[in-house]
Amino acid sequence: NAGVTQTPKFQVLKTGQSMTLQCAQDMNHEYMSWYRQDPGMGLRLIHYSVGAGITDQGEVPNGYNVSRSTTEDFPLRLLSAAPSQTSVYFCASNPGTVFYEQYFGPGTRLTVT
Amino acid sequence: DQQVKQNSPSLSVQEGRISILNCDYTNSMFDYFLWYKKYPAEGPTFLISISSIKDKNEDGRFTVFLNKSAKHLSLHIVPSQPGDSAVYFCAASLTSGTYKYIFGTGTRLKVLA
Numbered sequence: 001n002a003g004v005t006q007t008p009k010f011q012v013l014k015t016g017q018s019m020t021l022q023c024a025q026d027m028n029h030e031y032m033s034w035y036r037q038d039p040g041m042g043l044r045l046i047h048y049s050v051g052a053g054i055t056d057q058g059e060v061p062n063g064y065n066v067s068r069s070t071t072e073d074f075p076l077r078l079l080s081a082a083p084s085q086t087s088v089y090f091c092a093s094n095p096g097t098v099f100y101e102q103y104f105g106p107g108t109r110l111t112v113t
Numbered sequence: 114d115q116q117v118k119q120n121s122p123s124l125s126v127q128e129g130r131i132s133i134l135n136c137d138y139t140n141s142m143f144d145y146f147l148w149y150k151k152y153p154a155e156g157p158t159f160l161i162s163i164s165s166i167k168d169k170n171e172d173g174r175f176t177v178f179l180n181k182s183a184k185h186l187s188l189h190i191v192p193s194q195p196g197d198s199a200v201y202f203c204a205a206s207l208t209s210g211t212y213k214y215i216f217g218t219g220t221r222l223k224v225l226a
Binding site for chain 2: 004033035040041042043044045048058059090092101102103104105106107
């Protein structure tokens, strides 16, 4: 199993550009989520999904869109990048209840200039 | 409003001694708690968890203590090893009707050889 994979590892965007951060897992996990990590802020939940076709907002959803068409994939879209979205983004998955720990991907470091 | 707080941004401990990392939460409805460890340029990895029906959970060198009345949990690492040097995040969740994990801001542990 590859676990949770994220692409790209690094990305630089100009203000106003759009892009999609990819996340995939091969563990057949129902629950997937996106976090951003900023200095002094810990990990903040952006969006999450409890299964294919079902998504919901986390703590900091503004400026991001998600969709979940398959169990395996959970892409995160930045609609119009802003410098405030400069961060490290982590995707995570777990089998489907809160009693299971989450498995995190290696992260995508995004810089918006 | 930070619902999960780690008030010590950093901690240094001598190798072989005990490391104690603390975490406070404000939402008394949280009923499951987890600790994650994160090395630079990697995603967080699960360390240990505890349900609110327990006050202690032990796994090898790692023990988590939960004090529900104080809304406080702590992670003890005994004995500390240089490889334990990392950032540690606590996280909390509700088990009823939501799959949101709320993370603290992290504590950077440095174990000195």
